[in-house]
Amino acid sequence: MSARLLARAPIGLLPIAVLIGIWQAVALSGLAPPALLPRPALVFARVLEQLGQPEFLLHAAATLRRLFAGFVVALVLGVALGLAAGVNRRVDAVVRPLVRILAPIPKIALYPALILTLGFDDAPKIVLVAADSFFPILLATLQGARAVEPKLVWAARAAGTSAAASIYKVVLPATLPAILTGCRIGLVVSCIVVFLAEMISSTDGLGWVLVNAARRFQTVDMFVPLIAISVLGLALNLGLSAIRARLLVGFPEEA
Amino acid sequence: MRGLATLPGLPPLLAIGGLLAAWQAASLAVGLDSLPGVPATLAAFPDLIRDPDTIRNIADSLRRMVVGFAAALALALPLGILMGRSRTFARLMNPLLMVTYPVPKAALMPIIMLWLGVGDLSKTLVIVFAVSLPVIYHAYAGARAVEEKMLWSAAAMGMSGPARLLRVVVPAALPEILVGCRTGIVIALITMVTSEMIARQSGIGNLIFNSLDFAQYETVYAMIVVVGVLGIVLDIAFERLRTALVGWASPVGEVAVASA
Amino acid sequence: MRTQIAGLAGAALVLSLSAARAEEATTIKVGWTIPAEESKYWMMRRPDAFAGLGKTWKIEFVQFQGTPLITQALAAGAVDCGTQAPLALAQGAIGGGLKADIVAQHVAEKAGSFSVYWAVKKDSPITSPAELKGKTVSINALGGGIYAPFALLLKKNGVDAQKDIKMVEIPFPVSEDALKTGRVDAAVMNQPFAAKAEANGTIRKLFSLADQQADIVHTVEACRKDFVQQNPNLVKTYVKAITAGMKLALADRAETLKVVSEVMKVPVPVLDTYLLKDNDFSRDPTAAPNFAAIQTLYDGYAETGLLPRKLDVQEFHDPAVTAPLQ
Numbered sequence: 091m092s093a094r095l096l097a098r099a100p101i102g103l104l105p106i107a108v109l110i111g112i113w114q115a116v117a118l119s120g121l122a123p124p125a126l127l128p129r130p131a132l133v134f135a136r137v138l139e140q141l142g143q144p145e146f147l148l149h150a151a152a153t154l155r156r157l158f159a160g161f162v163v164a165l166v167l168g169v170a171l172g173l174a175a176g177v178n179r180r181v182d183a184v185v186r187p188l189v190r191i192l193a194p195i196p197k198i199a200l201y202p203a204l205i206l207t208l209g210f211d212d213a214p215k216i217v218l219v220a221a222d223s224f225f226p227i228l229l230a231t232l233q234g235a236r237a238v239e240p241k242l243v244w245a246a247r248a249a250g251t252s253a254a255a256s257i258y259k260v261v262l263p264a265t266l267p268a269i270l271t272g273c274r275i276g277l278v279v280s281c282i283v284v285f286l287a288e289m290i291s292s293t294d295g296l297g298w299v300l301v302n303a304a305r306r307f308q309t310v311d312m313f314v315p316l317i318a319i320s321v322l323g324l325a326l327n328l329g330l331s332a333i334r335a336r337l338l339v340g341f342p343e344e345a
Numbered sequence: 346m347r348g349l350a351t352l353p354g355l356p357p358l359l360a361i362g363g364l365l366a367a368w369q370a371a372s373l374a375v376g377l378d379s380l381p382g383v384p385a386t387l388a389a390f391p392d393l394i395r396d397p398d399t400i401r402n403i404a405d406s407l408r409r410m411v412v413g414f415a416a417a418l419a420l421a422l423p424l425g426i427l428m429g430r431s432r433t434f435a436r437l438m439n440p441l442l443m444v445t446y447p448v449p450k451a452a453l454m455p456i457i458m459l460w461l462g463v464g465d466l467s468k469t470l471v472i473v474f475a476v477s478l479p480v481i482y483h484a485y486a487g488a489r490a491v492e493e494k495m496l497w498s499a500a501a502m503g504m505s506g507p508a509r510l511l512r513v514v515v516p517a518a519l520p521e522i523l524v525g526c527r528t529g530i531v532i533a534l535i536t537m538v539t540s541e542m543i544a545r546q547s548g549i550g551n552l553i554f555n556s557l558d559f560a561q562y563e564t565v566y567a568m569i570v571v572v573g574v575l576g577i578v579l580d581i582a583f584e585r586l587r588t589a590l591v592g593w594a595s596p597v598g599e600v601a602v603a604s605a
Numbered sequence: 606m607r608t609q610i611a612g613l614a615g616a617a618l619v620l621s622l623s624a625a626r627a628e629e630a631t632t633i634k635v636g637w638t639i640p641a642e643e644s645k646y647w648m649m650r651r652p653d654a655f656a657g658l659g660k661t662w663k664i665e666f667v668q669f670q671g672t673p674l675i676t677q678a679l680a681a682g683a684v685d686c687g688t689q690a691p692l693a694l695a696q697g698a699i700g701g702g703l704k705a706d707i708v709a710q711h712v713a714e715k716a717g718s719f720s721v722y723w724a725v726k727k728d729s730p731i732t733s734p735a736e737l738k739g740k741t742v743s744i745n746a747l748g749g750g751i752y753a754p755f756a757l758l759l760k761k762n763g764v765d766a767q768k769d770i771k772m773v774e775i776p777f778p779v780s781e782d783a784l785k786t787g788r789v790d791a792a793v794m795n796q797p798f799a800a801k802a803e804a805n806g807t808i809r810k811l812f813s814l815a816d817q818q819a820d821i822v823h824t825v826e827a828c829r830k831d832f833v834q835q836n837p838n839l840v841k842t843y844v845k846a847i848t849a850g851m852k853l854a855l856a857d858r859a860e861t862l863k864v865v866s867e868v869m870k871v872p873v874p875v876l877d878t879y880l881l882k883d884n885d886f887s888r889d890p891t892a893a894p895n896f897a898a899i900q901t902l903y904d905g906y907a908e909t910g911l912l913p914r915k916l917d918v919q920e921f922h923d924p925a926v927t928a929p930l931q
Contacts, residue, residue: 100440268486
């Protein structure tokens, strides 16, 4: 009975509580001046206050919109290319060197060129987010597709499934766990990149809210978008976990 | 035609050639100073190489990257594997990770700089944090997916818990772990550069962002090429390592979906 | 025996404490950024030209991406002195409780010198600030130091910077390209990009900051008051070095070009188009701060809402450590 209770208790909140406790201790101890590190209570109070402000919600919506769009683009392209390269050696031969060269490039350095060609609004940020979260998803899908047991495919082909359909009906489901791990990473990367892009050049969004507050030395206001993106990331991740549980019903590791 | 694509060495060269061609075409089409073409970028190299500071900058960045990567592995691998094997531990750690990862550490640089100064430590810490992301999640997934049957057999044969962990779980999870490491290398290189955006002392990122500030775009793209080359070299080295470690895990031949 | 030892220990403690109080630090931590700090670049690259630098006293230089970050570093005590834009300093004082003194001045504008200006494409139909209504205008940093004179000038021409125009943030180096692509109708120009664009013949000046205020101060050197209190002689030495560095920079332009090129990694020919020429900012020969001009700026900031309240520049003025020192 007690083991069951332990299994149900949201023990995941414990480390977070410890983190906030450490934050409070550091802020009170004077290790960091209040001008740089405000007390958690002040920050959370401000967060709650801002949640009621339509202007702040608009900023959060802008960030969420760009994050989502970029992530979806990365997901579709990453999975498609990953599966194709995983099953077809020719595609792999072309994709592999391109990934090798393009993946480690800090795409943020291309941001000025992006702004000039695509404008100031959502487009350059979405492209940047997609470019950065594409590679973790691609790498995970590629490896996952390559590791699919050939027996599964042979069985499907022997039963009359066409080549294309067997990718969709056999390889894709078998690769799902790997894809979802890649998605987890890609999602976090999306959060970070959209925030950074908005910090560098933007007129709205959570990143801009932070930069604006930093310039005016409003430290408490600086922490509000950080908490916001953190909570946003948490919510999206939880959503992803729920989707994962749904999709991977029956997989041994989910049991 | 199929034979052409399988000639060793040719596809990468074709890919690089295609990339350079696309870059040059984009540069001509866009016609802006902020997107120089291939010849202009290559012309920036002689001056860069002759400047002794350049090599020093690249070395500084690489040193931080290597230290950061190693530290991230040391921390994140055990963490991820334990999470994969212990449901409770995973449920303990997961929310914390979900809450802390999405926060861009660049935004916390003022505080980090206060405690750790503006030197290597703060930048290396940012790299450690960023690299640990893919390593933890892939190690977690890999450890989780280890077949229970193998562990039961090992236990039945008298292997202790820790021994099972080391001699069954880790090898079985290794292919997945190595995917995490590969993504980790990519993220290490990117973070190595972006960590130098805020507090600049030395490094490739320092060169890139200083050049961006001064519209020296040829230098910017020349350094991007350097990073690209570093990426290729590291990735090839990593592939060799991966084949050596888990070559046994790859299915023989490709997954024969199409018979063309 | 024990009381004797305690007595000795107590005496030693008191002596060491008073000695520590009397002894000043010998190293000063200075925040710097690029561009436009020639006297500090000289200190970095030609330390032998300064009395005792590197021997009886040392400077630990820390580079930052921009002056607001130096404000935070000052507030946190991570640096002792640093380059500051007057606005960032004021915001740090009001918002972060930063207490600092303006000890010297780096670059400013004056009649005949370069003045930050807004330009349009050469063939643009816009010919006056009033025609900017409804257009897209760029600035390097929304809420930055040059925003107030800009907004006040537009107001004089009947344009409300908040409501009548669309403002976007574009860094200085990208302004020319932004105009060329038509992404913005008017863009802010600063050196050396202004010189480059003028040489290319792609832009036309619309109005400049000097049309609003003649002697805008762009960057000053600020030191934390508590550091000044604890190390008055070190700070005085440093301030004297700033004046000396400014004199060196203005006297030997050829050498200054080399020094700046080493620091900023920009080729000398690019610097030669503007640095220390007539189309460059003005530098006071002794690096003396122009407190009256800074006060005018602060009044403008309060009026445009960049500062929440009026500020008296004398809060940042300690004559004992203000350049030029004898």
